[in-house]
Amino acid sequence: MDKQPVDPYRLLRKYFSDRMPISDEDLNYFCSKYRLKRTKRNQVLLNAGEVNPYMYFVNTGCLRVYMLDQSGREATRFLVTENRFGTAFPSFILQEPSMAYIQSLEPSELLYINFTDFRELTDNFPEWQRVYLRNIEMDYIASIKRIESLITMSAKDRYNLLLENDPGMIQKLPSKIIADYLGISQETLSRLKSKK
């Protein structure tokens, strides 16, 4: 028997219908605004200096949003894992050149939507506006907590917090990326890992 092909909109439909009451008609309309893209390992989706046209939903794989610091070293801002939305947010919302790069860390399957369509959906569907608002509140809180943890916590505390909140990330991603994300050296990271 032939294997049924997997619908690339399966996860996205579930994402919406799990979080709000939505008719099949509206669900189809929402999905019609998203296009499919498959990427290779380390493929760059956005360069700094470009205006970021898309919000991404990650079906499979992982996106990394990063910048270059004053000495040209890559500094990871955050990672977008499966079944989540993410993008270089300031450039997307303000439609101005990005400070950040977007890269797919592994071969990934993505759904993406442009800014005009994104705004049309959030402005015209109050239920979705509420879900999106809750997401942005949580993203804003995560960014505040990241600043707080960088100011108030030791490298060891930051590592333990990540281990607690997202253990999969530590297993899945190269230690260079994790060290970078925690703002510590790879040597410090391997010392912390061996102590567990």
Place this chain on the structure above:
Amino acid sequence: MDKQPVDPYRLLRKYFSDRMPISDEDLNYFCSKYRLKRTKRNQVLLNAGEVNPYMYFVNTGCLRVYMLDQSGREATRFLVTENRFGTAFPSFILQEPSMAYIQSLEPSELLYINFTDFRELTDNFPEWQRVYLRNIEMDYIASIKRIESLITMSAKDRYNLLLENDPGMIQKLPSKIIADYLGISQETLSRLKSKK
């Protein structure tokens, strides 16, 4: 002739009616959820470890949200100036103990609303939900840009950015607070100021 007393809800009413269509009835309902508080210079409104019950709207004066770093030094997270909303956001939204303190830097006149009433208004008035969403998007972007500027910019560039975006802040506030906010020493700040 007697001087007419100033309505403490004047600015708040204008804030809402400038940003969305709203009936007088709804405007009165919104304002009925806010209470008035007058504070002294350096009065602490929230201590770290407490659950933050209120969102503040600043009529006059200025609020500072700050934390203690690993060595017990105060690190300013941000400032809430006149005609703006602000609070220790993670603790308010998650209703969990705060990492941050809130203090009024000068004698201030504040309007405040509790979490339940705040959620009731955002959930039941789609126009206000949209205004609040835009505010949170901008606050989130400001926090991302702050992380970006700390990672990618020199002290001089950060100072110039603040001078460009909020020149009043530099004139109005003590240089200790400004230096703290920029993540630089007071000596570096006075060197930067004298070069302008």
